[in-house]
Amino acid sequence: MIKHLRSAADLDADTATLILDTAAEMAALSGREVKKLPALRGRTVVNLFYEDSTRTRISFEAAAKRLSADVINFSAKGSSVSKGESLKDTALTLQAMGADAVVIRHSASGAPHRLANWVEGSVVNAGDGTHEHPTQALLDAYTMRSRLGRLDGLKVAIVGDVLHSRVARSNILLLSTLGARVTVVGPPTLIPLDLTDKAQVSYDLDAVLPDSDVVMMLRVQTERMQDSYFPSAREYSRRYGLDVPRLRKLPEHAIVMHPGPMNRGMEIAPEVADSPRSTIVEQVANGVSVRMAVLYLLLGGK
Amino acid sequence: MAYLLKGVSILGASPTDLYIADGVISDKPVDGAEVIDAAGLVALPGLVDVHTHLREPGREDAETVDTGSRAAALGGYTAVCAMANTSPVADTAGVVEQVWRLGREAGLVDVQPIGAVTVGLAGKQMAELGAMATSAANVRIFSDDGFCVADPKLMRRALEYVKAFDGVIAQHAEEPRLTEGAQMHEGEVSTRLGLTGWPAVAEEAIIARDVLLAEHVGSRLHVCHVSTAGSVEVLRQAKARGVRVTAEVTPHHLLLTDELAAGYDPVFKVNPPLRTRKDVEALRRALLDGVIDVVATDHAPHAVQDKECEWSYARPGMLGLETALPIVLSVFGPQWDLIADRMSIAPARIAGLDGHGGDLTKAGTPANLTLVDPSVQRVVDPAELASRSRNTPYAGMTLPGRIVATFLRGEATVLDGKAVK
Amino acid sequence: MAQPRADAPSKIILEGSDLHRVVDRIAHQILEKTSGATGTVLLGIPTRGVPLAHRLAARIHAFEGVEVPVGSLDITLYRDDLRLKATRALGRTELPPAGIDGLRVILVDDVLFSGRSVRAALDALKDLGRPSSVQLAVLVDRGHRQLPIRADYVGKNIPTALAESVKVALTETDGADEVRLIGGLS
Numbered sequence: 079m080i081k082h083l084r085s086a087a088d089l090d091a092d093t094a095t096l097i098l099d100t101a102a103e104m105a106a107l108s109g110r111e112v113k114k115l116p117a118l119r120g121r122t123v124v125n126l127f128y129e130d131s132t133r134t135r136i137s138f139e140a141a142a143k144r145l146s147a148d149v150i151n152f153s154a155k156g157s158s159v160s161k162g163e164s165l166k167d168t169a170l171t172l173q174a175m176g177a178d179a180v181v182i183r184h185s186a187s188g189a190p191h192r193l194a195n196w197v198e199g200s201v202v203n204a205g206d207g208t209h210e211h212p213t214q215a216l217l218d219a220y221t222m223r224s225r226l227g228r229l230d231g232l233k234v235a236i237v238g239d240v241l242h243s244r245v246a247r248s249n250i251l252l253l254s255t256l257g258a259r260v261t262v263v264g265p266p267t268l269i270p271l272d273l274t275d276k277a278q279v280s281y282d283l284d285a286v287l288p289d290s291d292v293v294m295m296l297r298v299q300t301e302r303m304q305d306s307y308f309p310s311a312r313e314y315s316r317r318y319g320l321d322v323p324r325l326r327k328l329p330e331h332a333i334v335m336h337p338g339p340m341n342r343g344m345e346i347a348p349e350v351a352d353s354p355r356s357t358i359v360e361q362v363a364n365g366v367s368v369r370m371a372v373l374y375l376l377l378g379g380k
Numbered sequence: 381m382a383y384l385l386k387g388v389s390i391l392g393a394s395p396t397d398l399y400i401a402d403g404v405i406s407d408k409p410v411d412g413a414e415v416i417d418a419a420g421l422v423a424l425p426g427l428v429d430v431h432t433h434l435r436e437p438g439r440e441d442a443e444t445v446d447t448g449s450r451a452a453a454l455g456g457y458t459a460v461c462a463m464a465n466t467s468p469v470a471d472t473a474g475v476v477e478q479v480w481r482l483g484r485e486a487g488l489v490d491v492q493p494i495g496a497v498t499v500g501l502a503g504k505q506m507a508e509l510g511a512m513a514t515s516a517a518n519v520r521i522f523s524d525d526g527f528c529v530a531d532p533k534l535m536r537r538a539l540e541y542v543k544a545f546d547g548v549i550a551q552h553a554e555e556p557r558l559t560e561g562a563q564m565h566e567g568e569v570s571t572r573l574g575l576t577g578w579p580a581v582a583e584e585a586i587i588a589r590d591v592l593l594a595e596h597v598g599s600r601l602h603v604c605h606v607s608t609a610g611s612v613e614v615l616r617q618a619k620a621r622g623v624r625v626t627a628e629v630t631p632h633h634l635l636l637t638d639e640l641a642a643g644y645d646p647v648f649k650v651n652p653p654l655r656t657r658k659d660v661e662a663l664r665r666a667l668l669d670g671v672i673d674v675v676a677t678d679h680a681p682h683a684v685q686d687k688e689c690e691w692s693y694a695r696p697g698m699l700g701l702e703t704a705l706p707i708v709l710s711v712f713g714p715q716w717d718l719i720a721d722r723m724s725i726a727p728a729r730i731a732g733l734d735g736h737g738g739d740l741t742k743a744g745t746p747a748n749l750t751l752v753d754p755s756v757q758r759v760v761d762p763a764e765l766a767s768r769s770r771n772t773p774y775a776g777m778t779l780p781g782r783i784v785a786t787f788l789r790g791e792a793t794v795l796d797g798k799a800v801k
Numbered sequence: 802m803a804q805p806r807a808d809a810p811s812k813i814i815l816e817g818s819d820l821h822r823v824v825d826r827i828a829h830q831i832l833e834k835t836s837g838a839t840g841t842v843l844l845g846i847p848t849r850g851v852p853l854a855h856r857l858a859a860r861i862h863a864f865e866g867v868e869v870p871v872g873s874l875d876i877t878l879y880r881d882d883l884r885l886k887a888t889r890a891l892g893r894t895e896l897p898p899a900g901i902d903g904l905r906v907i908l909v910d911d912v913l914f915s916g917r918s919v920r921a922a923l924d925a926l927k928d929l930g931r932p933s934s935v936q937l938a939v940l941v942d943r944g945h946r947q948l949p950i951r952a953d954y955v956g957k958n959i960p961t962a963l964a965e966s967v968k969v970a971l972t973e974t975d976g977a978d979e980v981r982l983i984g985g986l987s
Contacts, residue, residue: 079888096890103875103891117878145878166688173837186643186690187563187574208690209574247574270571374878379888 079375083202084190086212086251094256098220100371101364108144108367118147121377124177126168126193127153127204128184133338133362134204137182138213141369147377150175165189169196182206199374208242214337215248217368219256221357222292224364225333230257235286236277237263237318238296238345239307241270245337246296250277259342261286264318266300266303267307283318294335295320296343311344321347324354333357381791382410388418388751390740392716398423398740400747403790406742415797418751421571421784424720426458426748427705428727428736430521430550431604431628431676432490433697434460436482437475438467443681443768445482445491448701450677450766450801453488453793455701456750456783459728460489460679464496465526471496471507473515488793488801492550492731495519497538497549501527506538513545520732523550525604526651530556535590539599548626548730550589550602553611554652558582563692565638571701573641575691576654580608580771587611591618591625602730603627605678607652609662610737615672627665628676631707632698636660636773646687646694647773650680653696664711667722674727677704681769699772702765705752706779714754735789747790756782766799809984814959814967816979820940823956824853827938828860830954831907838867840933841905844874847892848924849911852973853940857909870897874908874929879921896929906932907953911969913939916950941980945966 080088089097107115123142125135135151142149152172172180179200182190187207194201205211223229234253240246240262254258254276261278262269263280263286269279280286287293298318300311308314317320320334328334334346334356342348351358384400389395399406399413410441429452435443445462452460461575462479464470470479476493483491495512499505501524513520522542524686529535529551536576538549564570566577587603591614594601606612618625632650637657640648648654665670687694708719720737738745760777762770786794793800815823835841836860845854851873858869875892908922919937926935929934938954959967959982968981969973 100891107878107894110929114928115878115923117883164685164689184690186692188691191644192690207574208576244574247572271566272568272571274568274572357950374891377890378878378883380884380886 079379080375081324081376082190082194083212083372083376084194084201084203085210086215086248086255087214089252089255091255091257094216094219096250097216097368097371097375098223100375101216101220102224104128104198104370104374105364105367106287113144114146115144116146117374117378118142118145119179121140121147122150122176122183123147123179123373123377124150124152124172124175126172126180126182127151128182128189129154129205131205131272134183136367137362137365138204140366141373144366145370145373147373150177165192166196169193179373181367202372202376205244207244207302209244210248211244212248212252213365213372214245215252216372217361217365218249218294218335218337219252220364220368221335221361222333225357226291226331229253232258233261233289234258234290234292234294235261235263235290236294236296237283237320238295239268239298239302240264243296249294250274265308265314268302283324284327287324288329290328291332293328293332294322296336297339297341298339298345300341300344315344319345319347320350322349325350325353328355337359337361382413383647383787383792384413384415385418385423385751387414388421388423389546390423391720392422392714395419398561400787400790404747405740405743405745416785419785420755420762421751421753422714422716423740424456424716424750425724425737425740426735426750426753426786426788427456427723428731429457429460429677429679429701429704430602430674430727430731431525432460432462432679432701433465433681433708434462434479435681436466436579437478439683441768442683443643445479447766448679448681449483449488449491450799451485451701451787453786453799454766455700455703455782456705456752456786457489458748458750458786458788459492459731459733460701461492461521461731462495463522463525464494467500469496469500470494471499471501473508473511476512476517476519477515477538488799489788490733490736492733493517493519494521494523494525494550497524497529498534503527503530506534506541507790508632509538509542509547510545513547515654518538520545520547521550521730522547522629523552523604525550525552528552528556530586536597539594539730540597541603543599546732548600548602550604551586552584552604553586553590555582555585558585562653562790564641564649567638567656569638569641572794573644575641580610580655580659583608583652584610588614591615591623594625595621595623599624601625605630605652605676606663606666606672607633607655607659609659612662612666613667619671626673628674628724629667629672630676630678631700631704632773633663634660634667634675634711635707640773641691646689646691646692647698647771647775649691649694649696650678650698653695659774668695668712668718674730675704675708675722676727677701682771683769685703687771697771699765699767699769702767703760703772703774703779705783706758707774709754709781710779740764747759747787750783751785753782753784754780756780758782811973811981811983814980814982815957820978820980823906823940824856825860827954828857828864829955831857831938832861834953835905836885837865838869841907842897842901842932843869843871843907843909844901844926845871846910846918847865847875848873848974849969849971850909852971853911854909855923857938872896873916874922874925876918876921876925879924881917881921894925900930901926901932902930903933905936907936907938909938912943912967913937913942913952913955916946917950919950920948940969941967
């Protein structure tokens, strides 16, 4: 088993599949009355959050607690972090406290890589800057697999602000590792110039939809407008928003995903977000199972 | 003190005996000269760096004029040009004279201050360039390095203004709007790492503009740390047209690439950023064929806390003085005439430093020189560096060449690989 | 615990029809001791306890026409030696639709040794519901208990040395039916 989960690139196909399979068992166990499992009793998981993200923190916290780990939440607000303590000093503190795993959310790309140099325990990336969010990609893959039965050969369109999206980066890596075919779609200003060969690029959402099994809408921040990435929210929404007429262009079986939080009316119409094709609520539930699997596989053994 | 360098090879020529007396090269044996066995050692004119950050005044925790001078002498340098981005900024006669005086007191290399082009490096108002030029520091190079003189009108005026005292503007070519938030070279690696890209065109566009401005007003322009293949092409065309432009390249841009950012270790963060293999190759060719005139270190010491942190919070810059010659040797091999020209003769000419970069075979040449043992391979150990900082990207790398001795106006600053003071 | 080397000498203790007869005998004993297997659930412990549980259910059905519900109970997350070894993949836990509350649960495993797996299974069971009673059926009991645990149904008692190991193979998981004693006997 790997020691850290800093990037989806840390996962080969076998390891990624093991995580998804383990998550499926965890999901089955979560259906019962007694949800707690003793596997990580005596282990300490620290949630080190430099960015506000209640949903992700709660998801990791629930996952760790269901496995009986001790959870310490260390958030930037109201702690020594806001008093300017460096990441390295914080890491040494966590090390002294005997953290077996540190789940880190940070606005700086690569912060989990830095942290891994300074702590002995495992580091799990819960989102770093515009770099990656590997557990989100795992829960997305898990959701696709449970809805559509497979990942190999699946055609996945990732739509929106790919340039700034850590979700897109992790998904491109993980999905291509697991045999899916990814096409990124968005205005050229929001698609990196030198994208990896692991994904196709298209600027035309209507052309891509009829041949997609999955369409994943990314959150688009309206602030991007001020930086000339696109002229207006209205134009963005017209060209790249998923509305009902566009939903009809998808094949019968195709699903609609969104990592949240959504801008309803911007990248996704409310009717689409609430349609039965949408997996948005499932994604949240699957997040806990996937994170349980990750924590168990990183910390469960020797 | 007089010296006899016994069996020394001047620029790789056959071994000879070289006498140093009264601060100059002597063609006659001198009585009582200290004999240095220089068999197997190569004598080069003392190296000259047109781009050094000494951090004093302001960040003496990262480097001082004294520690930086020591690092320079150990690297084979006899003169360094100290960049203006100190705190306070070297934008007045007072500050440049202070730096110049500190250099004299350290006494290990000639420290030639560079003056800021604009007040506070803010890019708004021209600093008192004339006052700095006529100060004791005798400033000839002006640069806002760290920042680009982005305003085209201000750049034009500065280029024109320094003609009165044969000054030169050294431009940090970086279009600021194209590099907002930039962290590393824009390309496949920056996309993968999720770090905001610093596109090559942001450098090339400024160089293209500035060579046209220099041509228009008939002024001298010097381009700092050229880092892209595209910049080389712009410079090649400008030089072919006769524009009075010179350019420098750093040792790190001649050796390292953006792939090194993959582990997010900020020791590899530098501005301009490490580029691609293709850029490295173009820069090497440009230095060989003279489109790029000099190797300059852009020695940029940083305190530990400014590098032991997240990549995007880290300050850009790398140490360079003590490893520059070994890097150049490793890239180009023992091409001693080339090395002497690009690391001593041409930089001395650009900086107007008479007495440096002289002909060691001629009697009367000021005895500014360094002795190199090219047969030694050394592993770079950050702990052994004389700089106050440790941010070398070459830690653990095996590099050829050891600086055995350095002489400043006939006085040894380094002997047997150790600083004399 | 010391494991015998891969090339250590080994001896077949049971195979083919002998093994089938042993399973038949356990099925008969279950029918006997549970008054016809009423109110009973068989829970196999992965990996080889699961096919064994299915075989027992099939034989009980063949002998008396009774349908005994079968499930599986993975104990990985309850093991007390998790941290002593590399992370293990999870097995499946699947209870029959009627659950286990108020029923007699018979845990089924291939080999009874230290008793620690059974302890883990009892812990796991406790989190899943409240059976009226719990029994244990094993194909082989090789001794060396480290906990106060005994089996209600034993296919075969095999006296072993600690340095030896007992390896059960089943057609469903390994392609053949055999019980092999490995090491210790040159």
